Amino acid sequence: TYVIAQPCIDVVDRACVEECPVDCIYEGKRALYIHPDECVDCGACEPVCPVEAIYYEDDVPSEWGEFTRDNEEFFTETLPGADEPLGSPGGAAKLGALGRDTPLVANWPHNGT
Numbered sequence: 001t002y003v004i005a006q007p008c009i010d011v012v013d014r015a016c017v018e019e020c021p022v023d024c025i026y027e028g029k030r031a032l033y034i035h036p037d038e039c040v041d042c043g044a045c046e047p048v049c050p051v052e053a054i055y056y057e058d059d060v061p062s063e064w065g066e067f068t069r070d071n072e073e074f075f076t077e078t079l080p081g082a083d084e085p086l087g088s089p090g091g092a093a094k095l096g097a098l099g100r101d102t103p104l105v106a107n108w109p110h111n112g113t
């Protein structure tokens with residue numbers, strides 16, 4: 001799978017969403033998250049992100065390594081403000097912005113790196 005890492009936080013450019021052929025990039029509040037089971041590794045999203053937030057899972061820079069698991073937990077954990085895990089909706093567009101983030105992203109310092 002591909003992973004969206006720290007640079008997306010508070011940028012949320014959304015150029016990646018337009019490129020994804022399987023609509024597996026979901027919008028939280030401060031960042032977006034790639035569904036690890038729905039992503040088909042096409043790689044189309046990676047070059048279009050203006051802040052280089054997207055990496056193949058094996059290439060995530062070490063300082064952002066926790067974002068691989070964090071992208072997954074956006075779907076597998078019950079996030080604050082939700083009643084149940086998101087699971088595998090099979091498409092992000094119909095859901096729109098979900099208005100919530102994982103604790104890692106929600107608690108990331110503003111203007112922090």
Ligand code: F3S
Nearest residue numbers: 008013014015016049
């Ligand atoms: Fe974020 Fe880059 Fe997509 S800033 S929304 S990962 S284009």
Ligand code: F3S
Nearest residue numbers: 020039040042043045
């Ligand atoms: Fe979509 Fe990017 Fe995966 S375009 S299929 S999220 S590699």
